[in-house]
Amino acid sequence: MAQVRLEKVSKKFEDGQAVVSRFNLEISNGEFLVLVGPSGCGKSTTLRMIAGLEDVSEGRIYIGDRCVNEIPPKDRDIAMVFQNYALYPHMTVYDNMAFGLKLRKISKQEIHERVNRAARILDLENLLKRKPKALSGGQRQRVAMGRAIVRKPAVFLFDEPLSNLDAKMRVEMRKEIIQLHSRVASTMIYVTHDQIEAMTLGDRICVMNQGVIEQVGRPRTIFDYPATLFVAGFIGTPAMNIFRGSIVSEKGLFFDGGTFRIPVPQEQVQLLKAYIGQAVCFGIRPRALNKLNADETADFMLSGKYEISEMIGEEILLHMVSGEHHFVASIHPHQFSETEPAEISFGLDHRFAHFFDAETGRNITLPENIARETLISSTEA
Numbered sequence: 039m040a041q042v043r044l045e046k047v048s049k050k051f052e053d054g055q056a057v058v059s060r061f062n063l064e065i066s067n068g069e070f071l072v073l074v075g076p077s078g079c080g081k082s083t084t085l086r087m088i089a090g091l092e093d094v095s096e097g098r099i100y101i102g103d104r105c106v107n108e109i110p111p112k113d114r115d116i117a118m119v120f121q122n123y124a125l126y127p128h129m130t131v132y133d134n135m136a137f138g139l140k141l142r143k144i145s146k147q148e149i150h151e152r153v154n155r156a157a158r159i160l161d162l163e164n165l166l167k168r169k170p171k172a173l174s175g176g177q178r179q180r181v182a183m184g185r186a187i188v189r190k191p192a193v194f195l196f197d198e199p200l201s202n203l204d205a206k207m208r209v210e211m212r213k214e215i216i217q218l219h220s221r222v223a224s225t226m227i228y229v230t231h232d233q234i235e236a237m238t239l240g241d242r243i244c245v246m247n248q249g250v251i252e253q254v255g256r257p258r259t260i261f262d263y264p265a266t267l268f269v270a271g272f273i274g275t276p277a278m279n280i281f282r283g284s285i286v287s288e289k290g291l292f293f294d295g296g297t298f299r300i301p302v303p304q305e306q307v308q309l310l311k312a313y314i315g316q317a318v319c320f321g322i323r324p325r326a327l328n329k330l331n332a333d334e335t336a337d338f339m340l341s342g343k344y345e346i347s348e349m350i351g352e353e354i355l356l357h358m359v360s361g362e363h364h365f366v367a368s369i370h371p372h373q374f375s376e377t378e379p380a381e382i383s384f385g386l387d388h389r390f391a392h393f394f395d396a397e398t399g400r401n402i403t404l405p406e407n408i409a410r411e412t413l414i415s416s417t418e419a
């Protein structure tokens with residue numbers, strides 16, 4: 039078990055372009071932290087620097103109290119699980135798990151105990167004599183995890199370990215990884231571009247974009263209080279609706295979206311006074327739009343032309359247009375009829391309204407305590 043700390047860590051490859059910039063992050067002992075972000079944002083590079091597979095261009099990485107910048111991967115007390123499993127095809131499951139321990143000259147008895155314990159944890163006991171080609175993708179992934187567990191590392195590093203599995207298997211493996219974390223209680227750092235995987239696995243998630251941290255926090259906090267437009271668009275399916283418009287003052291403060299106007303919620307008025315006459319983006323999640331009957335109105339109301347619907351099981355997504363704005367409302371199937379009128383109105387649950395600075399993308403209405411807790415500036419001096 040160990041804490042991991044990255045202090046102003048940057049990575050530049052030969053072409054000089056920084057792919058990770060002044061990255062500051064502390065991962066507690068026993069914590070499950072997920073690095074999530076779009077392809078190319080630098081999450082694998084960050085993980086590989088922690089593993090020692092890439093040099094650090096600037097800054098320091100600590101595992102426990104030890105700065106590991108100059109320490110080779112094998113001496114960092116870490117184990118890494120890769121996307122492609124990297125199993126030895128000619129060895130049995132048992133030997134695949136035992137191999138690293140044999141190299142470390144660990145006694146036969148100890149190896150036997152460790153491999154059997156890992157096999158019990160991962161439900162591999164009946165497969166120990168098989169070779170990888172006789173295993174399903176999920177079973178191979180479990181062997182790759184078993185190989186990491188037997189090493190009893192202080193820190194587990196996972197690089198998109200589930201991306202080769204089908205959707206059903208991914209859900210099962212997610213459950214197994216959560217159980218694994220609660221059984222071995224080690225520090226785990228997990229890379230994925232899949233925000234659902236991040237939300238379901240992480241004690242905390244670190245949302246990255248273009249080599250910097252956008253926000254770090256508990257999944258629920260990040261979902262409810264995205265610190266930036268980027269996080270608002272990246273976390274949550276369907277994505278948060280974003281409307282570009284301006285703040286106007288007219289017997290109170292309003293957000294003017296061109297085709298609609300809504301009052302600024304009372305608790306946000308002070309924060310938005312500085313933005314009168316300026317461009318802002320208003321954000322609201324599809325589930326915070328409540329479909330109104332034809333004769334109903336609401337103080338916080340948004341109407342639009344109904345385009346198409348998508349039935350996705352528990353909910354129906356209505357795709358709507360209002361002038362140049364496109365938005366999505368998520369409603370319960372029983373609220374939907376095949377003969378919906380061309381124009382539908384929604385009441386907005388203003389408790390879930392966010393306003394973003396249109397220039398910087400910063401959430402203007404982020405509560406102070408949330409900003410303190412979740413904004414780790416990766417560019418601070």
Ligand SMILES: Nc1ncnc2c1ncn2[C@@H]1O[C@H](COP(=O)(O)OP(=O)(O)OP(=O)(O)O)[C@@H](O)[C@H]1O
Binds near residue numbers: 076079
């Ligand atoms: N050896 C290398 N030399 C030059 N550039 C590299 C090298 N490895 C990675 N990069 C670049 O660094 C950036 C970050 O790559 P990285 O693999 O860390 O992203 P990622 O967020 O993990 O993406 P993905 O989800 O696609 O794996 C990318 O633009 C990539 O092209």
